[in-house]
C-alpha cells in the first residue's frame with residue numbers, strides 16, 4: 001500500500017520521531033515533513049500517542065505497582081530506580097487498585 005504522493009512511509013515517520021532513522025533517512029523524512037501537511041498531522045498524532053503512553057506509564061501511584069515497575073526497570077537497566085527516583089509520586093489517585 002504505497003501512496004506515491006509521500007516520499008516517506010508512515011513507518012519511516014514513526015522511526016524518525018523515535019530517532020531510529022539513519023542520518024540521511026532522517027534528513028529526508030524531516031524535509032518531507034516540512035512540506036507535507038498530511039505527514040505533519042501524522043507526526044503530531046504519533047507524538048500525542050507517545051505522550052499519552054508516557055503519562056499513562058507514570059500515572060500509577062500504588063506503591064506496589066511502583067515497586068514492581070522499579071524492579072523490572074532495574075532488571076532491564078541495572079539502574080537503582082528506587083534510589084534515584086523515590087518520592088516522585090506527587091499526583092493523587094493512589095489506592096485505587
Ligand SMILES: [Zn+2]
Pocket residue numbers: 005006007008032036037038039
Ligand atoms: Zn507525506
